[in-house]
Amino acid sequence: MVPYEFQDTPLVIAGREFKSRLILGTGKYRDNATMVAALRASGTEMVTVAVRRVDLDRTKEEGILYHLDPKEFFLLPNTAGCYTAEEAVRYARLARAAGFTEWIKLEVIGDSTTLLPDTQATLEAAKILVAEGFKVMAYTNEDLVMALRLEDAGCVAVMPLASPIGSGLGLVNPYYVREIKRRLSVPVIVDAGVGTASDACITMEQGVDAILMNTAVAEARDPVAMGRAMKLAVEAGRLAYLAGRMPKREIAVPSSPTTGMLDR
Amino acid sequence: MDASTDITVRVNGRERRIPRGLNVEGLLRSLGLHPALVVVERNREIVPRGEYAATPVEEGDVLELVHFVGGG
Numbered sequence: 001m002v003p004y005e006f007q008d009t010p011l012v013i014a015g016r017e018f019k020s021r022l023i024l025g026t027g028k029y030r031d032n033a034t035m036v037a038a039l040r041a042s043g044t045e046m047v048t049v050a051v052r053r054v055d056l057d058r059t060k061e062e063g064i065l066y067h068l069d070p071k072e073f074f075l076l077p078n079t080a081g082c083y084t085a086e087e088a089v090r091y092a093r094l095a096r097a098a099g100f101t102e103w104i105k106l107e108v109i110g111d112s113t114t115l116l117p118d119t120q121a122t123l124e125a126a127k128i129l130v131a132e133g134f135k136v137m138a139y140t141n142e143d144l145v146m147a148l149r150l151e152d153a154g155c156v157a158v159m160p161l162a163s164p165i166g167s168g169l170g171l172v173n174p175y176y177v178r179e180i181k182r183r184l185s186v187p188v189i190v191d192a193g194v195g196t197a198s199d200a201c202i203t204m205e206q207g208v209d210a211i212l213m214n215t216a217v218a219e220a221r222d223p224v225a226m227g228r229a230m231k232l233a234v235e236a237g238r239l240a241y242l243a244g245r246m247p248k249r250e251i252a253v254p255s256s257p258t259t260g261m262l263d264r
Numbered sequence: 265m266d267a268s269t270d271i272t273v274r275v276n277g278r279e280r281r282i283p284r285g286l287n288v289e290g291l292l293r294s295l296g297l298h299p300a301l302v303v304v305e306r307n308r309e310i311v312p313r314g315e316y317a318a319t320p321v322e323e324g325d326v327l328e329l330v331h332f333v334g335g336g
Binding site: 050075215 | 275301310335
């Protein structure tokens with residue numbers, strides 16, 4: 001018997017190919033060894049990192065590059081924590097000056113309670129960064145019009161949220177996310193809000209190109225096991241999307257023949 | 265260290281007295297930092313890594329030393 005081998009097309013962002021459709025954050029892990037083990041278990045090829053001040057009071061090396069090999073994982077720096085376009089552009093430039101990549105996960109927050117994006121500032125920053133040669137992957141809400149504007153601005157991927165950052169509420173608005181995927185040509189990557197494997201599966205079933213998550217893996221009781229669960233869920237959801245689901249019917253239809261029953 | 269040869273700079277939001285005549289690379293090394301893993305902003309301008317040794321640190325400079333940390 002020939003084992004069934006599923007061959008997906010690669011995820012292509014700005015001409016670069018990725019086999020994995022799972023992008024992971026590197027924040028909030030209890031320790032670096034757990035983080036690296038979880039990343040490996042997940043099969044991810046791209047991980048996000050943040051730009052922050054070096055803590056000069058600490059003698060121990062705390063930079064993530066002491067623990068993460070940029071040859072093993074493609075580094076995607078973010079502008080997390082920025083509240084204005086100007087601030088995000090400053091962080092992006094610092095990230096690029098580190099010398100690893102001109103890619104940037106652009107994130108401009110508009111509200112400190114929900115961490116929802118300031119899409120107007122995001123678009124403003126995206127235009128500046130694209131003009132400076134950055135490959136911009138823009139975090140945004142599930143607003144089709146803003147997603148189109150970000151694509152027009154030259155972003156290499158548009159990343160609508162599933163639900164607020166760190167909330168674990170899952171995909172709140174599948175219809176809007178599907179509509180964004182239907183209308184954009186650049187990859188649509190759902191970023192933020194996935195809480196567990198079923199959320200990841202349902203999200204991929206909408207037809208989006210990939211998922212970016214952090215907390216769901218980092219805050220799991222066993223982050224390494226959850227990393228593997230997310231790999232399987234992303235693959236299952238992707239395969240189910242490509243397979244094409246059966247129609248939903250609000251009526252039962254028997255699976256076995258209704259003819260050939262005894263004594264009838 | 266002779267106090268009269270020191271200068272005052274602001275590094276990551278805190279004032280520091282450092283010896284006069286240090287360049288950026290010397291400052292990083294004096295702080296125990298690996299220059300290849302730190303990005304330096306001096307007075308809001310990024311210092312290209314190749315220019316650390318040629319960039320002086322002067323009285324009143326505002327320096328931001330950043331690196332990559334875990335994040336989502």
